Amino acid sequence: xxxxxxxxxxxxxxxxxxxxxxxxxxxxxxxxxxxxxxxxxxxxxxxxxxxxxxxxxxxxxxxxxxxxxxxxxxxxxxxxxxxxxxxxxxxxxxxxxxxxxxxxxxxxxxxxxxxxxxxxxxxxxxxxxxxxxxxxxxxxxxxxxxxx
Numbered sequence: 001x002x003x004x005x006x007x008x009x010x011x012x013x014x015x016x017x018x019x020x021x022x023x024x025x026x027x028x029x030x031x032x033x034x035x036x037x038x039x040x041x042x043x044x045x046x047x048x049x050x051x052x053x054x055x056x057x058x059x060x061x062x063x064x065x066x067x068x069x070x071x072x073x074x075x076x077x078x079x080x081x082x083x084x085x086x087x088x089x090x091x092x093x094x095x096x097x098x099x100x101x102x103x104x105x106x107x108x109x110x111x112x113x114x115x116x117x118x119x120x121x122x123x124x125x126x127x128x129x130x131x132x133x134x135x136x137x138x139x140x141x142x143x144x145x146x147x148x
Contacts, residue, residue, distance in 0.1 A: 025102040026095065028073055033058065033066050038075065038100040041090050048081065049088045075099050 016022055021029040030038070033056070040052050047055075053063040067090065070076035075096035081087035092100060115123050137143045 023103050023106055025099040025106075028075070028099065030099070030103065031066075034070055035103050037063075037066060037070060038092065038096060038103065041076065041092055042097070042100040042104075046089050046091065049078075049090060052090060070096070 016032075022032040022035050023030050036056055037052060040055050041047060044051065044055075049064065049067060050060070052067075053060050056063070058066070067076060067078070071078055073095075074093055077091050077093050077096075079089045079091065081089050115126075118126065
């Protein structure tokens, strides 16, 4: 049997998950975490800091620092929730929306390039396997929660 850990190590490197910066847009270098934050803010409707941190399984202290760096780069805007001022709502600025769109296009092109080396059957098999792996990870007691 293949060594699953070795396969994940190789895939992690090939996906660039160990790189300091995952992508660059409009002269701004983004880390993988920042890229995920922009994606989730773009996908969800007026999410709070807590909602996005939970979605990404990032502890709130680390998450707040990452959000602040995106605010400082004028990619994200923080707004107090009118009904509960302790809650902060996140939204993308115009620059942030542009960055999220560019990163999305870059990722889609990258994935299309990877999948172009496979038959349709192989592509379908990989997608089904990823779905199965994600579902199994969601059920694991050892997976998908902030470490610490």
